[in-house]
Amino acid sequence: MAADSVLIRTEGLTKTYRTGRVEVNALCGVTVDIDKGEYVALMGPSGSGKSTLMHLLGCLDTPTGGRYWLGGQDISTLDDIELARLRNREIGFVFQSSNLLPRLSAQANVQLPMVYSGVRPRERARRARELLELVGLGDRTSHRSNELSGGEMQRVALARALANRPSIVLADEPTGNLDTRTSGEIMALFDKFAAEGNTIILVTHDAGVAAHAGRVVRLRDGRIEADVPGQSSIGNRQPEIS
Amino acid sequence: MLLLDLLKLSLDTFRTHRMRSFLTALGIIIGVMTVISIISLIQGMNHEVERQISSLGSNTIFIQKFAWGMGRLDFDEVGRRPDLTMEDAEAIARLATIARVAPQRSRTIGRINYRGNKATTVDLTGSTPGFATTANISVDAGRFITSDDSLRKRPVCLIGGQVVDDLFPNEDPVGRRIDFEGKRFLIVGILERKGSFMGQSQDNTIIIPLSAFDKYFPLSQSRQARIFGGISIQAMPKPGVPVERAVDDIRELMRRRHGLGFDQPDDFGINTQDTLRDIYRNITRVAVIVMVAVAGISLLVGGIGIMNIMLVAVAERTREIGLRKALGATNRDILWQFLLESVLLSLVGGFIGISLGIGIAKATELLAHLKAAAPFWTILLGFGFSAGVGVFFGIYPASRAARLNPIDALRYE
Numbered sequence: 001m002a003a004d005s006v007l008i009r010t011e012g013l014t015k016t017y018r019t020g021r022v023e024v025n026a027l028c029g030v031t032v033d034i035d036k037g038e039y040v041a042l043m044g045p046s047g048s049g050k051s052t053l054m055h056l057l058g059c060l061d062t063p064t065g066g067r068y069w070l071g072g073q074d075i076s077t078l079d080d081i082e083l084a085r086l087r088n089r090e091i092g093f094v095f096q097s098s099n100l101l102p103r104l105s106a107q108a109n110v111q112l113p114m115v116y117s118g119v120r121p122r123e124r125a126r127r128a129r130e131l132l133e134l135v136g137l138g139d140r141t142s143h144r145s146n147e148l149s150g151g152e153m154q155r156v157a158l159a160r161a162l163a164n165r166p167s168i169v170l171a172d173e174p175t176g177n178l179d180t181r182t183s184g185e186i187m188a189l190f191d192k193f194a195a196e197g198n199t200i201i202l203v204t205h206d207a208g209v210a211a212h213a214g215r216v217v218r219l220r221d222g223r224i225e226a227d228v229p230g231q232s233s234i235g236n237r238q239p240e241i242s
Numbered sequence: 243m244l245l246l247d248l249l250k251l252s253l254d255t256f257r258t259h260r261m262r263s264f265l266t267a268l269g270i271i272i273g274v275m276t277v278i279s280i281i282s283l284i285q286g287m288n289h290e291v292e293r294q295i296s297s298l299g300s301n302t303i304f305i306q307k308f309a310w311g312m313g314r315l316d317f318d319e320v321g322r323r324p325d326l327t328m329e330d331a332e333a334i335a336r337l338a339t340i341a342r343v344a345p346q347r348s349r350t351i352g353r354i355n356y357r358g359n360k361a362t363t364v365d366l367t368g369s370t371p372g373f374a375t376t377a378n379i380s381v382d383a384g385r386f387i388t389s390d391d392s393l394r395k396r397p398v399c400l401i402g403g404q405v406v407d408d409l410f411p412n413e414d415p416v417g418r419r420i421d422f423e424g425k426r427f428l429i430v431g432i433l434e435r436k437g438s439f440m441g442q443s444q445d446n447t448i449i450i451p452l453s454a455f456d457k458y459f460p461l462s463q464s465r466q467a468r469i470f471g472g473i474s475i476q477a478m479p480k481p482g483v484p485v486e487r488a489v490d491d492i493r494e495l496m497r498r499r500h501g502l503g504f505d506q507p508d509d510f511g512i513n514t515q516d517t518l519r520d521i522y523r524n525i526t527r528v529a530v531i532v533m534v535a536v537a538g539i540s541l542l543v544g545g546i547g548i549m550n551i552m553l554v555a556v557a558e559r560t561r562e563i564g565l566r567k568a569l570g571a572t573n574r575d576i577l578w579q580f581l582l583e584s585v586l587l588s589l590v591g592g593f594i595g596i597s598l599g600i601g602i603a604k605a606t607e608l609l610a611h612l613k614a615a616a617p618f619w620t621i622l623l624g625f626g627f628s629a630g631v632g633v634f635f636g637i638y639p640a641s642r643a644a645r646l647n648p649i650d651a652l653r654y655e
Binding site: 055058060061080081084085087088089093095099101103112113115116117121160164 | 246247254258562566567568570571572573574575648652
């Protein structure tokens with residue numbers, strides 16, 4: 001097993017939500033490895049636990065049981081500040097909807113992660129413009145985000161996710177609110193970044209979106225039901241050398 | 243996260259919620275404004291009162307039927323007290339610690355007419371030559387009362403600047419005669435102007451010999467006359483003698499003269515400048531306490547307003563908080579963001595309050611001719627108070643925001 005290429009490793013990850021007297025087992029023991037450079041789709045019907053898994057992988061939430069290593073580091077040993085730092089430097093998020101700050105310009109939104117990582121203002125602005133250029137919004141930098149279309153907002157979110165050059169991009173239904181044509185454009189961007197060697201994890205219930213990935217992990221009732229190579233040639237898992 | 247970024251964030255919020263921010267800061271504005279203006283005015287008043295009390299003659303002792311004070315006077319009891327007499331004054335004058343004594347009586351004259359001009363509510367004082375020293379009086383023109391005047395009960399008088407203005411706008415009063423209360427008096431001198439004391443002109447006054455006063459205005463037997471109309475005595479200690487020692491001597495003498503047993507209270511009052519200062523301090527202490535309480539309540543209400551708005555802001559921006567945390571904001575970043583917002587809000591309120599407070603003090607200075615100084619420490623106090631309120635009432639909403647679980651915050655609708 002190529003240890004240094006493993007970016008994400010979970011062992012028997014569980015998550016139980018308690019609402020009043022009812023306990024809901026959202027995840028019941030998920031063990032999965034994801035390598036650097038993989039392009040993975042987490043699929044499953046609603047309630048399968050795919051969003052919960054993404055939140056755990058993104059260090060937004062803590063597991064009830066099991067262990068999780070990110071880049072070789074055991075997450076359970078980290079405190080609040082270290083987790084924030086991890087989210088800031090190692091993870092880029094793209095959420096389904098309203099995940100930009102409406103009062104800020106596109107550029108200011110892209111700069112947010114760099115604000116928290118302490119990048120100097122001039123450097124932030126330069127990098128943000130460069131990223132917006134990259135997602136095809138070079139002419140929209142000063143638009144407020146509530147003046148942008150849904151597709152444009154997701155482009156900004158994607159640019160923001162890449163701001164601190166994270167090791168993983170986590171996207172939760174990134175095309176959930178978009179029409180087919182715009183979805184296609186957004187997915188083309190994901191494909192492009194995956195092809196450049198970025199590790200991308202897509203959470204989706206849309207087989208069309210999952211088809212872009214090099215690996216598809218199917219969840220059902222909090223367990224991994226299937227873990228198969230995808231239809232895409234991008235971000236395929238390296239064959240294991242024994 | 244840089245301070246500059248935090249500042250920009252807060253200013254941005256104020257810009258989007260102008261009206262709300264202003265209304266929130268209003269409580270602080272009013273509170274700080276009250277503190278600053280009241281302190282300035284009281285400082286000005288202290289200054290003025292001290293100046294006026296000193297003008298009374300720095301160590302003059304006033305022996306009267308009752309002690310000055312804030313409490314209610316028991317008129318029946320005071321009315322039964324023995325009158326002070328010329329003999330009392332002479333006995334006090336013989337004390338080793340006393341340099342000068344002046345007995346006096348006074349009353350108010352309703353109206354004086356002189357060739358179509360009139361003066362109203364003039365203070366008439368009858369006294370002896372020593373009065374010039376004990377009451378700190380100088381003569382501007384002419385002469386003061388002489389012992390000869392006293393001996394012969396001469397109808398002569400000195401008039402104050404206000405009386406000069408009212409009755410003799412265009413002529414020299416010395417040598418003229420004026421009539422009041424049915425008697426005719428020769429003006430022999432003009433008193434130097436003293437300005438006003440506690441808002442009352444000290445120049446609307448006439449001084450005549452005490453003997454003439456007794457002759458023309460004998461003491462009536464009404465209770466009011468017995469309390470206020472009789473002789474009071476002003477005494478001045480010898481140079482180098484502390485006022486307290488002279489007061490002790492006078493007290494002992496008067497108790498002996500009145501035949502008081504050791505367990506009986508004084509049936510007279512001995513008053514000094516310090517008595518006035520004590521009274522003044524008592525009055526202002528209450529005023530200061532009331533004002534500080536008002537300002538405190540106002541700051542408290544303002545602070546609660548800030549806390550309320552900050553809690554609303556935290557609820558409103560829960561998703562934003564979740565998003566910021568997902569992007570790498572630490573709890574501390576979020577805490578600072580909201581704390582700085584509430585502190586800035588109350589500091590801006592404090593700044594406006596200080597400006598308004600100084601403005602009010604200045605306006606009063608112009609209207610009331612009172613020197614209202616806003617000492618530098620009151621400005622620091624204003625800023626300190628508002629910053630304190632901002633921190634105290636901002637810390638709870640801010641820490642609530644900081645403790646939000648990112649995933650719950652992101653899911654919040």
